[in-house]
Amino acid sequence: MNKFKDMVIFEDDAIMVINKPAGLTVHPDGKNEFDTLSNMVLEYNPAMKFVGEPLTVDSGEMIMRPGIVHRLDRDTSGIMVLAKTQNAYDSLKKQFQDHIVKKHYQALVFGSFRHTRGKVDELIGRSNQDIRKWAAGVHARGEKREALTMYTVSGDGKTTGLDGQNYSVSKVSIYPQTGRTHQIRVHMQYIQHPIIGDSLYASYLPELLNMKRQALHSYEIKFTHPKTQKMVNFVAPLPDDMLNAIKELGLSTKTLLN
DSSP states (O other), rough: HHHHHHEEEEEOSSSSEEEOOOTTSSSSSOOOOBBBHHHHHHHHHHGGGTTTOOEOOTTTEEEOTTTTOOOOOOTEEEEEEEEESHHHHHHHHHHTTTTOOOOEEEEEEEEESSSSSSEEEOOEEESSSOOTTTEEEEEEEEEEEEOHHHHHHHEEEEEEEETOOOOEEEEEEEEESSSTTTTTHHHHTTOOOOTTTTTTTTTSSSOTOOOOOOOOOEEEEEEEEEETTOOOEOOOOOOOOHHHHHHHHHHHOOOOOO
């Protein structure tokens, strides 16, 4: 319970805001047995068990997702908001659906950019090359959904990979306007700037900067508080692995708020 308590940034009677560490899966998938954020939430606050909507997995098993309105990939760190009541859940869910929630990520990606600002407006569908992956452009198959990602480049530097070659790396602020699965990772790969350490979408590139997971962090979130109806803003500081990588590149660790 103490491990989860350390993640909590803010809590009142309607919501809980946490800083999820990399390596923690949000909810069970019905296939693998491992600790999840869902299990931690239930241990911390059993009253949240029936808040939200359960998920039915391929096996037909129903997975409880206590208060979970949105998710982060297992190896993405950073800020999440959880609902403590069904009313709060319904409010937050609608805000996500209506794109009222504003999300700001920090990432380290391969390569340098010509322009400091840009956007990726490309449909995302299942990959036609790998069933684990999603894709944009010609490698997307089946139903394709609209996806829009905005980004701002705050600097770049150089480092040496485990292959002995020199690589340019950019520090990027990313603002997804939609919420597709793996959206940021897919869109960054699509524009040929995959995320450092991404074992799924950048497996063909070497390890850099001692990053053992994708260098992607959910840094900031803005939404309307379900109870007070006031706009609120929360930040999760960059984790040590990304801070160390940024310092190694000789870049500023300061991040402007959205």
